[in-house]
Amino acid sequence: MGFRMDIGIDLGTASILVYIRDKGIVINEPSVVAIDTTTDKILEVGEEARKMLGRTPGNIVAIRPLRDGVISDFDITEKMLKYFIKKAVGNSLIKPRVIICVPSGVTEVEKRAVLEASNNAGAKKTFLIEEPVAAAIGxxxxxxxxxxxxxxxxxxxxxxxxxxxxxxxxxxxxxxxAGDKCDDAIVRYVRKRYNVMIGLRSAEDLKIKIGTAFPVEEEQFMEVRGRNLVTGLPVNLTISSSDMLEALEExxxxxxxxxxxxxxxxxxxxxxxxxxxxxxxxxxxxxxxxxxxxxxxxxxxxxxxxxxxVSCVARGTGKSLEHMDALKDSLLTEEIRTNYNRA
Missing domain, CATH: 3.30.420.40 (ATPase, nucleotide binding domain)
Known part of the structure; x- marks a missing residue:
């Protein structure tokens, strides 16, 4: 391979993991971008942008450019990819080959969007691998x-x-x-049951700490803050694991x-x-x-x-990178395999 640089990217709705051959996972950050709407300038990407979710003034928006596993905002995704690829490779003059995971049900149009965004972001060539295959390898x-x-x-x-x-x-x-729908379900449940509106970050904390999909032997509790929908005032609320079981059931x-x-x-x-x-x-x-x-x-x-x-898909992508020549016929999609053979 000489100086060729290969990067594997798990382009997730919630987070992005970047794997570099011989180095392992070098980046694991939320897939969130903060933008100043007046200047269209990107202010923060990743963890710093995630801290801004739900806490920004009118001229700043913190958004997640991927929804339900696919690109919902092409331009922002491209800029985010460019940021993470540059952060991973540094000031290297060599453009990396990039392999990106996509959900198994992704359409050809969605595949092309990922390919185009990656190539525009600085990849020499981009290949796709289906997430379940990468997860199994990882x-x-x-x-x-x-x-x-x-x-x-x-x-x-x-x-x-x-x-x-x-x-x-x-x-x-x-x-x-998946995870996002669980967060939404918790927000809806708390609003309906307790007349309290909580944020998605609070819902995610509840899911991680006391969330359950099966009855637990010992009841757990967690305090969460929100806004009472009757009085309009901030309020503290104690949620139990039984509440979580009911909220997540559907x-x-x-x-x-x-x-x-x-x-x-x-x-x-x-x-x-x-x-x-x-x-x-x-x-x-x-x-x-x-x-x-x-x-x-x-x-x-x-x-x-x-x-x-959490890092299974990214590790699987990395392993497939290391054996790309051996795995190209079985793991890469038809569209990408054609590109590979032309390379």
């Missing part, structure tokens, strides 16, 4: 053999469920029900139903493999307490959460 599964593996990758915007064999996806489903059930629907379409031989090996979960969203137990109860299969689930 989780340490040997997907090159004729044996079935089932992976659930639950991020911020999408939950990707796939059965993989011989390096390719056999059956998959991508639903736009969202977590939808994910369990999607897993069930993928299993229904799985060929018998691969279903037998999955029955023996169980299901592997990756992504930050799968860390909600009891979600693995809920899916176990629904499917009757053993469910395990991958080590370091």
């Amino acid at each position: 989780a340490g599964l040997d997907i090159t053999k004729p044996s079935g593996h089932m992976i659930i990758d639950m991020g911020g915007g999408t939950t990707d469920i796939a059965v993989i064999s011989l390096g390719g996806i056999v059956v998959s489903r991508s639903i736009k029900t 969202t977590t059930t939808a994910i369990a139903d999607a897993v069930h629907s993928v299993l229904e379409k799985t060929p018998p031989e691969l279903a037998a493999d999955i029955s023996e090996k169980g299901i592997v979960m990756t992504g930050g969203g799968c860390l909600i307490h009891g979600l693995d137990k809920l899916i176990e109860k629904r499917t009757g299969l053993n469910v395990t959460i991958s080590d370091d689930a």
Whole structure:
């Protein structure tokens, strides 16, 4: 490869992870951009921009340019990618080859948007890999053999469920029900049950600290601040894990139903493999307490959460980078494989 630089990017709705060959994960920051609307100038990107969410004056907006796993604001995504690529490679004069993860249900138009944004942001060439494949590689599964593996990758915007064999996806489903929808569900529940409006960051804290998808043995409590919708005044509120179970029920059930629907379409031989090996979960969203137990109860299969689930997709992307020549036929999409062969 000489001096060629390769970068793997997990372009997530909630966060961006950047992997550099031989260095590992060098960036893990929220995918948030703060912009001054009067000058159109980018003020902050990443963690500093996330701190501004819901706390900005009229002329500044903190936005997340990716929604439900795909680009919702092309120009901002391009600028954000340019920022992170430059931060990763420094002042190197060599343009990097970039491989980016996309959800398994992404359309050709959405693929082209990611390709164009990355190339405009400074990539020499851009390749795409489907998230469940990257997640499986990052989780340490040997997907090159004729044996079935089932992976659930639950991020911020999408939950990707796939059965993989011989390096390719056999059956998959991508639903736009994931971490963000859980946060929205918590905000709605607190508003309906307690007449209190809380912010999305508070909802996320509740989800992380006491959120549960399965009944817990010991009740947990957490205090949260919000605005009383009757009086209009700030108020402190104590939320229990039972509240969280009720708030998240609809969202977590939808994910369990999607897993069930993928299993229904799985060929018998691969279903037998999955029955023996169980299901592997990756992504930050799968860390909600009891979600693995809920899916176990629904499917009757053993469910395990991958080590370091948050960075699984990024690590898988990195590993696929290191073996790009060997994996290009099985892991890269048709559109990208054509580009690779022309390179």
